[in-house]
Amino acid sequence: MKQPKIQTRELSLFYGEKMALNSISMDIPEKEVTAFIGPSGCGKSTFLRTLNRMNDLIPFVKITGEVLVDSLNIYDKQIDVVNLRKKIGMVFQKSNPFTKSIYENVAYGPKINGIRERKKLNEIVETSLKNAFIWEEVKDRLYDSAMGLSGGQQQRMCIARALAVEPEIILMDEPASALDPISTAKIEELIFELKKNYTIVIVTHNMQQAARVSDYTAFFYLGELIEFGKTRKIFTTPDNKQTEEYITGRFG
Amino acid sequence: MDNLIENKGFVFSKESLRKKFRWSEFLSEKIISGVAFLSITIIVLIFVFVFRETLPIFHHKKETVKIESVQKQEQYGGAEASGPTNASGQEQYGVTTTDTMMIENQARVEDTVVHEADEATVKSLIGKEWLPVSDRPRYGLIPLLVGTLKITLLAILFAAPIAILAALFSAAFAPPWLREIIKPAIELLAGFPSVVIGFFALMVMASFFQDIFGYDTRLNAFVGGIAMALAAIPIIYTITEDALTAVPRSYTEASLALGASRWQTALFVTLPAATPGIFAAVLLGVGRVFGETMIALMATGNAAMISANPFESVRTLAATIGAEMAEVVFGDTHYSVLFLIGSLLFIFTFGLNALAEFYVKGKLVKRFQGK
Numbered sequence: 001m002k003q004p005k006i007q008t009r010e011l012s013l014f015y016g017e018k019m020a021l022n023s024i025s026m027d028i029p030e031k032e033v034t035a036f037i038g039p040s041g042c043g044k045s046t047f048l049r050t051l052n053r054m055n056d057l058i059p060f061v062k063i064t065g066e067v068l069v070d071s072l073n074i075y076d077k078q079i080d081v082v083n084l085r086k087k088i089g090m091v092f093q094k095s096n097p098f099t100k101s102i103y104e105n106v107a108y109g110p111k112i113n114g115i116r117e118r119k120k121l122n123e124i125v126e127t128s129l130k131n132a133f134i135w136e137e138v139k140d141r142l143y144d145s146a147m148g149l150s151g152g153q154q155q156r157m158c159i160a161r162a163l164a165v166e167p168e169i170i171l172m173d174e175p176a177s178a179l180d181p182i183s184t185a186k187i188e189e190l191i192f193e194l195k196k197n198y199t200i201v202i203v204t205h206n207m208q209q210a211a212r213v214s215d216y217t218a219f220f221y222l223g224e225l226i227e228f229g230k231t232r233k234i235f236t237t238p239d240n241k242q243t244e245e246y247i248t249g250r251f252g
Numbered sequence: 253m254d255n256l257i258e259n260k261g262f263v264f265s266k267e268s269l270r271k272k273f274r275w276s277e278f279l280s281e282k283i284i285s286g287v288a289f290l291s292i293t294i295i296v297l298i299f300v301f302v303f304r305e306t307l308p309i310f311h312h313k314k315e316t317v318k319i320e321s322v323q324k325q326e327q328y329g330g331a332e333a334s335g336p337t338n339a340s341g342q343e344q345y346g347v348t349t350t351d352t353m354m355i356e357n358q359a360r361v362e363d364t365v366v367h368e369a370d371e372a373t374v375k376s377l378i379g380k381e382w383l384p385v386s387d388r389p390r391y392g393l394i395p396l397l398v399g400t401l402k403i404t405l406l407a408i409l410f411a412a413p414i415a416i417l418a419a420l421f422s423a424a425f426a427p428p429w430l431r432e433i434i435k436p437a438i439e440l441l442a443g444f445p446s447v448v449i450g451f452f453a454l455m456v457m458a459s460f461f462q463d464i465f466g467y468d469t470r471l472n473a474f475v476g477g478i479a480m481a482l483a484a485i486p487i488i489y490t491i492t493e494d495a496l497t498a499v500p501r502s503y504t505e506a507s508l509a510l511g512a513s514r515w516q517t518a519l520f521v522t523l524p525a526a527t528p529g530i531f532a533a534v535l536l537g538v539g540r541v542f543g544e545t546m547i548a549l550m551a552t553g554n555a556a557m558i559s560a561n562p563f564e565s566v567r568t569l570a571a572t573i574g575a576e577m578a579e580v581v582f583g584d585t586h587y588s589v590l591f592l593i594g595s596l597l598f599i600f601t602f603g604l605n606a607l608a609e610f611y612v613k614g615k616l617v618k619r620f621q622g623k
Binding site: 083089094097109 | 500512
């Protein structure tokens with residue numbers, strides 16, 4: 001296993017009194033794709049959102065334990081959430097472009113980081129869109145509203161938007177669940193390309209997808225991490241009986 | 253299958269499936285639609301009435317009494333009959349006693365019915381003087397219009413930023429428990445009787461601002477504008493707040509996940525996404541101020557004059573109706589002119605609401621469908 005990028009140490013999360021994550025410890029390796037699988041409500045999305053502190057937005061959430069990114073505890077009081085999220089980008093289940101032009105969408109991140117120079121912005125927008133494999137489709141309509149793109153294009157544009165702030169880690173919360181098979185294939189191809197430069201964590205309901213794109217897989221069930229290991233191993237010879245049952249479709 | 257259906261006492265046959273007439277359903281449907289039509293009819297009838305009372309102004313009669321343009325004297329307070337006897341050349345204000353006024357007013361009714369609307373009246377509508385009770389009445393609407401627009405502008409300049417920022421605070425920054433206090437509290441203010449706000453402006457705010465700014469006229473557009481802003485803030489706030497909270501959470505999340513701070517998110521994402529709603533909120537606020545009567549009557553000084561100075565008194569359209577309708581002679585030109593003002597207010601508010609409605613709908617559709 002490569003150098004771990006993210007490490008969690010006995011991470012537990014409570015919604016009020018209800019425990020949603022129970023003491024999760026895992027090492028997510030750098031520049032690999034790690035997939036989280038498990039039935040609905042098992043806490044995989046919640047866990048993903050603790051990794052860039054998106055759960056901070058929800059009232060009555062209590063978190064114990066540690067999340068170390070590059071050996072730094074991101075729940076430390078000294079950590080600035082805003083800067084943290086620049087390092088850890090996120091792509092959501094439902095594509096959520098701003099009601100602005102495609103250009104403005106991608107340039108939003110760099111702009112709030114204080115980049116004003118037009119030439120530099122143009123450059124960032126172009127590279128980001130190219131890296132998200134969508135440049136060819138939108139280069140003639142950069143100034144049209146992003147709402148006019150198809151669902152799959154919107155999602156890739158959202159990935160481009162996340163790339164534009166130059167993160168090191170990209171969290172993806174079921175990025176292809178609302179897309180047709182062709183768009184899904186494009187997203188998966190994109191993930192495969194992106195892992196050369198980024199650490200990617202992806203939550204998915206689609207087990208074939210997990211098997212196709214990921215290097216490591218974690219199986220969650222009822223807020224607990226049941227099994228974590230190389231994808232090949234999890235899908236062929238899992239250690240845990242529950243994992244095997246889930247993967248073979250006997251429950252979940 | 254057959255058994256199941258029969259067990260419920262339900263047989264598929266022509267008999268059991270024949271259309272049935274249900275009295276209760278028919279009646280309740282008719283009653284509900286009847287009530288709906290009644291309310292619409294009432295509104296339309298009010299509309300028709302207001303316009304009908306306006307018409308005499310534009311209905312010229314040939315036997316008009318000429319108005320001597322040489323006449324230089326002016327009198328106020330219903331002292332027409334004594335006009336010529338007053339040779340001093342000065343204007344007189346309310347010199348006649350109540351008794352004579354009544355008699356003279358009656359005389360005037362007969363007089364005015366004959367030459368109900370003369371051309372001079374219609375011409376004077378676009379004049380700069382509002383002197384409805386004088387020997388040579390002039391019904392210039394311009395000062396009233398200017399006064400109304402001035403006070404509306406002032407009120408919105410105060411109200412809109414305050415209300416929008418307050419809404420932004422409670423929608424994007426306030427913790428949930430605080431929001432649950434602020435929102436209902438401000439919404440309750442919308443039901444605050446405007447006469448109380450007017451009274452407060454008249455007694456307290458006027459003196460308070462006079463101490464600060466040192467203007468001469470105690471009641472003026474500035475005081476009235478701020479008082480009106482108090483009435484408009486709850487409306488603008490409520491609708492803006494609704495528009496802001498209606499912005500999908502995924503937008504704010506997208507922005508925050510890109511490393512934007514809460515302020516940047518609120519300012520660059522939430523606020524722009526809600527602009528159509530905010531625009532509608534401001535328009536409704538304008539409508540509220542435009543039609544506000546009691547506050548205008550109490551706090552603006554009610555002098556029909558044209559000036560750009562915010563510390564001068566103004567007279568608004570609505571306040572003019574409020575102040576003069578009770579004193580006017582039924583069927584008189586003055587009466588018709590007041591109804592004309594009513595029609596203007598009606599049309600303006602109607603247009604404003606229509607604009608808010610259609611603009612917002614059009615804009616929202618455009619925004620969220622990317623056309």
